[in-house]
Each structure stands twice: as C-alpha cells, then as structure tokens.
Amino acid sequence: MKKYLMMLFLAWYGTAVSFGQVAGSKIKGTLLDHQGVGIDGATMSVKKQSDSSLVKMEFSEANGSFIFSGIAPGIYLLDVNLMGRRVYQSVSLAITTGLPVLDLGSIRIQEQQQSLKEVSIVSKKALIEHQIDRTVLNVDALISNAGTTAMDVLEKSPGVRVDQNGQISLKGQQGVTIFIDDKPTYLSGADLEGYLRSLPATTLDKIEIMSNPPAKYDAAGKGGVINIKTKKQKLKGFNLGINASAGQGIYTTTNNSIDFNYKNNKINVFGNAGYSFRNGASDLHIYRNYRDEAGNHTGSFDQQTFLRRKGWGINGLLGADYSPSELTSWGVVFTGFLRKPNSNNLSENVINDAAGKLESLVKARNVENGTSDNFGANLNYRHLFKKDGPDISADLDYLRYGSGNKQDYVNDIYNADRQFDHVEGLNGNLKGNINILSAKVDYTHPFSGKLKLAGGLKNSFTETDNVADYSNTLGGLTTPDYDKSNQFKYKERISAAYVNLNKDFDRWSVQAGLRLENTDSRGRQLGNIMKSDSSFKRNYTGLFPTLFIRYQLDTSGNQQLKFNYGRRVERPYYQDLNPFISPLDKFTYYVGNPYLLPSFSQKVELTYVWKKFSTSVSYSSAKDEFNETIEIKDGIYYSRPGNIGSSKVLSWNIDAGVDPLSWLNLQFYGELTRIHSKSDFYSGLLDNKGVFTYLQGIAQFKLQHGWNAQLDGNYQSKVTNAQFVVGEQWRMNMGLSKTLSPKTTLKLSVSDIFRTQITRGTINNLNLTDAGWVNRGDSRRAVLTLSMRLGQMKANRPDKRSGADSEADRVKQ
Numbered sequence: 001m002k003k004y005l006m007m008l009f010l011a012w013y014g015t016a017v018s019f020g021q022v023a024g025s026k027i028k029g030t031l032l033d034h035q036g037v038g039i040d041g042a043t044m045s046v047k048k049q050s051d052s053s054l055v056k057m058e059f060s061e062a063n064g065s066f067i068f069s070g071i072a073p074g075i076y077l078l079d080v081n082l083m084g085r086r087v088y089q090s091v092s093l094a095i096t097t098g099l100p101v102l103d104l105g106s107i108r109i110q111e112q113q114q115s116l117k118e119v120s121i122v123s124k125k126a127l128i129e130h131q132i133d134r135t136v137l138n139v140d141a142l143i144s145n146a147g148t149t150a151m152d153v154l155e156k157s158p159g160v161r162v163d164q165n166g167q168i169s170l171k172g173q174q175g176v177t178i179f180i181d182d183k184p185t186y187l188s189g190a191d192l193e194g195y196l197r198s199l200p201a202t203t204l205d206k207i208e209i210m211s212n213p214p215a216k217y218d219a220a221g222k223g224g225v226i227n228i229k230t231k232k233q234k235l236k237g238f239n240l241g242i243n244a245s246a247g248q249g250i251y252t253t254t255n256n257s258i259d260f261n262y263k264n265n266k267i268n269v270f271g272n273a274g275y276s277f278r279n280g281a282s283d284l285h286i287y288r289n290y291r292d293e294a295g296n297h298t299g300s301f302d303q304q305t306f307l308r309r310k311g312w313g314i315n316g317l318l319g320a321d322y323s324p325s326e327l328t329s330w331g332v333v334f335t336g337f338l339r340k341p342n343s344n345n346l347s348e349n350v351i352n353d354a355a356g357k358l359e360s361l362v363k364a365r366n367v368e369n370g371t372s373d374n375f376g377a378n379l380n381y382r383h384l385f386k387k388d389g390p391d392i393s394a395d396l397d398y399l400r401y402g403s404g405n406k407q408d409y410v411n412d413i414y415n416a417d418r419q420f421d422h423v424e425g426l427n428g429n430l431k432g433n434i435n436i437l438s439a440k441v442d443y444t445h446p447f448s449g450k451l452k453l454a455g456g457l458k459n460s461f462t463e464t465d466n467v468a469d470y471s472n473t474l475g476g477l478t479t480p481d482y483d484k485s486n487q488f489k490y491k492e493r494i495s496a497a498y499v500n501l502n503k504d505f506d507r508w509s510v511q512a513g514l515r516l517e518n519t520d521s522r523g524r525q526l527g528n529i530m531k532s533d534s535s536f537k538r539n540y541t542g543l544f545p546t547l548f549i550r551y552q553l554d555t556s557g558n559q560q561l562k563f564n565y566g567r568r569v570e571r572p573y574y575q576d577l578n579p580f581i582s583p584l585d586k587f588t589y590y591v592g593n594p595y596l597l598p599s600f601s602q603k604v605e606l607t608y609v610w611k612k613f614s615t616s617v618s619y620s621s622a623k624d625e626f627n628e629t630i631e632i633k634d635g636i637y638y639s640r641p642g643n644i645g646s647s648k649v650l651s652w653n654i655d656a657g658v659d660p661l662s663w664l665n666l667q668f669y670g671e672l673t674r675i676h677s678k679s680d681f682y683s684g685l686l687d688n689k690g691v692f693t694y695l696q697g698i699a700q701f702k703l704q705h706g707w708n709a710q711l712d713g714n715y716q717s718k719v720t721n722a723q724f725v726v727g728e729q730w731r732m733n734m735g736l737s738k739t740l741s742p743k744t745t746l747k748l749s750v751s752d753i754f755r756t757q758i759t760r761g762t763i764n765n766l767n768l769t770d771a772g773w774v775n776r777g778d779s780r781r782a783v784l785t786l787s788m789r790l791g792q793m794k795a796n797r798p799d800k801r802s803g804a805d806s807e808a809d810r811v812k813q
Helices: 002-015 150-155 189-198
Strands: 025-032 043-048 054-059 065-071 074-082 085-089 093-095 101-108 128-130 135-138 160-162 168-170 176-180 204-210 224-230 237-248 252-264 267-291 297-325 328-353 358-384 391-414 420-447 451-474 477-480 486-504 508-526 534-552 559-570 581-585 588-591 599-610 613-633 636-661 664-681 684-702 707-716 719-721 724-726 729-741 744-751 758-763 769-777 781-791
Touching: 025 074, 025 093, 043 065, 054 065, 093 101, 150 160, 150 189, 150 204, 168 176, 168 224, 252 781, 391 581, 420 581, 559 613, 613 664, 613 769, 664 719, 729 758
Parallel strands: 025 101, 176 224, 588 636
Antiparallel strands: 025 065, 043 054, 043 074, 074 085, 074 093, 128 135, 135 204, 160 168, 204 224, 237 252, 237 781, 252 267, 267 297, 267 769, 297 328, 328 358, 358 391, 391 420, 420 451, 451 477, 451 486, 486 508, 508 534, 534 559, 559 599, 581 588, 599 613, 613 636, 636 664, 664 684, 684 707, 684 719, 707 729, 719 724, 724 758, 729 744, 744 781, 758 769
16 A cells, blocks of 8 residues: 555656756856955845746856856846855846847956845755756755765666665666766776765765766766766855764764865865765565476575675875966866675575475574775866967876775585584685776867867776686685686776767757777786686777757747767776675686677667756667676586677656645656667577566655755566566655754654565576565664754855766776
C-alpha cells in the first residue's frame, strides 16, 4: 500500500512546469556609492515585472560596471543587493526587438546606516536551473542534504541513480565521468564511492549534469559528465563557515566541515576541511540454483552475509588567487584526502544437493583494513586581453593516489553432518599507486555579431603500479598463492585538441564543436615462478563532434526547442585491464580483462521548453559497451568486465517545477527508458531488453518564524540491463530547518523513512544456473546539522577559475 501511495504522490507532481532560458539584448551601467566610487561585488538581478521571476544575475565589477547579456524583449526591473538586502530597484525597463543595448548610465547608491548585525540574508537559489548544455542542481536548496554526503546528493539529482555497488548512471546510462571543480577524480568503483561518501554535502555548492557535454570537455564517459562544484567563498575580509552534524540509523555517523576565505585587494586565500565517520551495515542474501541440460534441479548454493563497514575520512583544500590587474589572475590550489575504511563480514554458505540435503557448510569471517590517500596540486592562469574581449587560460595539474588493503579471510569448513572438518585461510596485501600529470590551455575569442570562437590543447600522462601478494593457510602451513599474486604496471598518454564555435541569431543559437583525441597505452603484467610475463599495447585516434541548437518559438523566449548531438568514448578502468584473479570470498572471484576494447557511442537529444516546463527525448547507441559480466564454473562465481557488442537506449523524461502557493514549491522529474543489449556471451547469445520508469518528487514548504520543511521521494520500476535485472524500489525522505539567526541554521533530515530501499535482482545468461540477490542496508537515518557563518557578508565576484578537464575517472582500486 505504501508503494502505491508513493507512486501516486510522485505522479501528482507531473502536472508541474519547469524553468526556461532567454536570449537577446544587453543591459549595462555603472554602480556608484554616495561618494561616486564604483561598488565592487554587488549582486545585480534582472527580473520580469509581471511576476518578479528571476531572469539573470550578475556581480558588479571592481569599478562598479555591470552588463547583462541575452535579455529577450519584455518589461523588466533591476534590483541591486548589498550585504543581503535590496538597496535599489529601477523603474520599468523596456527591451524591444532591435534594441542591442540599454545603457542605464550611472546608478548612485545612497549610504546605508543599518548595521550588519541587523541584516538578514534572505536570498534563495532555485533548486534546478536549466542551461543550454546542462542541468544545475543547487545543493543548499534541499534541506534533506544537510549532514549527508556527496553520494547522497547525487542520488537526489534529476536523472542520476546509484546502484548497490556505487556505480553511477545518468538517464539509464552507465559510464558517467565524475569531476570535482572541473577536474577529474580519476577514481571509480569502490574507491570513488568511498571518496564521495567521505565528502560532506555542506562543502558542495552545485551539481552540474551534462548528458551530452560540449567539445571543451574530454570525450570520455559515454553516460555524460557530472561536475561537482565545491564552495569557494569569495567574500571581502575574513569569512568562516562551520557545519557539524550527527546521524543515527542502526549505528551513529558524523559529517563535519569548515571553510574559510580571506580577501584583501588583489589577494584571496580560501580553503576547506572535512571529517566524516562512516558507520553502517547491510544484510546480503545470494542464491544460486543449478540444473542439468534437461532442466532438472541438481543442487543449490545459499549465502547469508552480514556486512559491517565503518571508517573515518578527512579531506581538505587550500588555495590562493593573485590578481595583479582586473584582466589577469594567477591561482594555486592544493587538495588531499585520507580515508581508513574497515569491513568485517560474517557469512554462512550452505551447499545442498538435488534433494535439498546438506552437502557442506562454510562459515566465513572476512576482515579488510584499507587506506586511501590523495594529494593534488593545480596551478592556473587567466588573462583577458581586454574587457569583453579575447581571453586565455592555462592549467597544470598533478595528482597522486595511494591505496592499501590488508585482507584476512578465514573459512571454517563443516561436513554434511554439520561437524567441523578443517579451517582454510587466505591472506592478501594489496598496494597501489597512481601518478597523473595534466596540462591544458584554452583560448576564447568573441567577435562582433554574437559570434564566439574557442579552442584548446591538452596532454595528460598517467602511470599506475599495483601489487597483490596472497598466501594460503591450511593445516597450520602457510604457502604463497602464485595464482592470485601479481604486479601490474600501466602507462597511458592522451593528447587532445578541440575547436568550438558559438553563434547567436535573432531566435537561433548554435554551438558546434570538434574534438580530436589520441590515446597511447601500454600495460605489463609481471610474472612469478608460476606465471609468465604478459603485456599489451594500444594506440588509437578518434574524432568527436558535438552540436547544440536552440530556437525560440516566441519573442519572449517562453517556448524553446533545443537539440544536441555528441560522439563519445569510454576507456577501460586501469585495474580492469589487470588479468589476475582477486578473491571476494571463497566462492566469488573478480577477474580482470586485458582484452577490453574502448567503447564508442553516439547520442542525440531533443528538448522542448514551455515557460517552466521541459521535456526531452534522447537516443544513444554504443558499441563494445563496458559492463560487469558473470560466469559460473564448477560452482565458482567469476565476475569480470566485458564488452557488450551493442547497447541502445531510448529515453523520454520531463523536468518540472511550480509554486502553486506563496509558501509551497513543487519539483518533479519523470523518466521512461528502454534498454536493449545484444552480444556474444559465455552461454551463447545475450539479447535482453526492458523498459523501466523512474519518478522523483520534491515538495518544499516555507513556514513562519524561520521554519522550512521538505518532503521528497523516488520510485524505480524493474530495470533490465545486459545480464542483470534489478527489482523495483522506492524511498521517501523528509527535512526540517529553523533559521536561528541570520548566520545560524539548524536542520533535521530523515532518509528512507519507511526503510523501503531494498535492492534485489536476478542474473541472466548463466550456464545451467539461476542466480539472484537481496541486499538490505542501513538506509533509514536521522541527521541533525548545525550551520554557522562568521565574518564579512559582502560578496565579491564569483570565482571563474577553470581546472583541467577530465580524460576519465578510471582508477579502480
């Protein structure tokens, strides 16, 4: 009953409408104080006079000048805000067709006598913003994000889903590339999941979702790009933010962060730090039923596991900008994190014969103690040759990742009479290092007639070294396990160049780009006394075009049609190319695949926007798509990455938001997706297809006396993707916040109120085997968060520094 109420609740949101974009004339002027001096960093807003809806926001320059571009014909108001309050509002401003520029001249702001402590910051960002090539989620707009992590925020983002293994997909497609502040994470799998779960949501500013990124972004990641923007305060003087939270589910967790900045004239210093303690558990049930060629049942395997995972993590950022002039800036940023994850898993494995009689029983105790650390350094430069003129930017990045994992697997073996027989032990010591050096330069040149040309070059070099030492213990005797012990080294160089052209017409906007990438990679598997050396080399070049077209169906820009096309590549994760075997337990092994090919894909998308409503249809086709594949031999379960010959995805979605009452805001996202996978497989031909539905709704309530509330939830129907069928699931969350003072907020959030987020599924195309799983985690959790801001409250211009774009987050450790 709860599930049907949830589906009805989400479907009700489907009557909402969404945000749109406009383009056209310019509004410019100069903002002066009462002494005639230019005001730096004032918040300038252009709003529609009819309903006061926000059209565009900018910040005044150091000399007080400001300019708004792309304003469609209509009647507008100009608001000026200083220190969080409005100090000026214009008379009606009329923009007519054919008017290129509306010059307001000098606007003088009279001296304000009210002290800072009396000022209340009341500005509020929209939850969702739609741009020509991306969707932006403003993190602080969701109360339920308080005290959570970056991974939790992604799970609430429109079109984004995270599976039980931490794999991220966008609009039904895997292979999503993750960026942090326009820089690659170079992580994947469990390591990426661990990092995102250690990054407090309070350190995040926004999530940029690009299902078809423009040519400036590297071509890697067929599922698109998700760019996580962290907070970089740019306030004059000294500013400090503190966030402390505690969460309680079955176990207690905490997420805490602090950020600061100091800006004085030409120098800005900023930083943040976070500490998190992860503490969770889940119950995992795995079953496998065996049959013969005639279809008769021959036996079964049943595994019940209690997974206990905990660990702490710290992360930090320290940066500085120096601007010798208004046209030039230099910057340096240092980043790092340290994580200490631990898992202690207890499982009981029952093997029965065809009659259901016990053949053997294995009780396992698997303990893993890991470490993961990172250091990154970025040097960036930007220069504008003149105001509103050409600009050039350059970035040099160095990243180092280290990891280690000590594994102790103990298996107690019992006979058919449940009598103890013997004990088996497996010990592993895994170490890994990754070094990445990247350099890039971008140049943009605007021309008259609303034409802009951009281009750039990039070169990156990656080197990895991974070592695994295993030993077996039986009867008190320990011997090396040469079948599992290995050392794998990998080197890769990617060279790229791109060109991008933007042109705005009366109602048309066109953006076209072309990217060229060359990849040269070399891998070497070092041998041992039982295994010989092996190596491989690959070199390939690809062209990746992109095209974005936008047409305004009316002069006001209320109705728009948008079209985009792109070709992309997905390269194998570094660790997936390692051919050796890594155990997960006695009956389950992970095996690498040195024969993985790069996967190339194409995607086309058409979007219609009407006022605050948007809907889109997309189609993508991929060749040699990467996916987890499962093979069973002699009752042992082997998981390895493989190329799926053909994968086609057709998707329709709607994204909407409406304010039916002054105190109520509704957001809705709905998606209907069909996936068809076809490939040669271990057991013959794999040809699976299926349609699934995903619904997401958010209701925000603005109450009296500084109180706000939120209710959100999502529903996903059964999903068929390649070899796997994942069952339906849903969840509901709630949040409550109280503004204690202009600088202090208290928030309470509860995730998965009914604890319905249970992952279950089946595995197809197994040789004479039916298999599936059910996983129930500690998903219901209450989190209390206190947020405080100290220091100056006058904003400067936002940071426009760009970092090295990702070639891929392809590290799997």
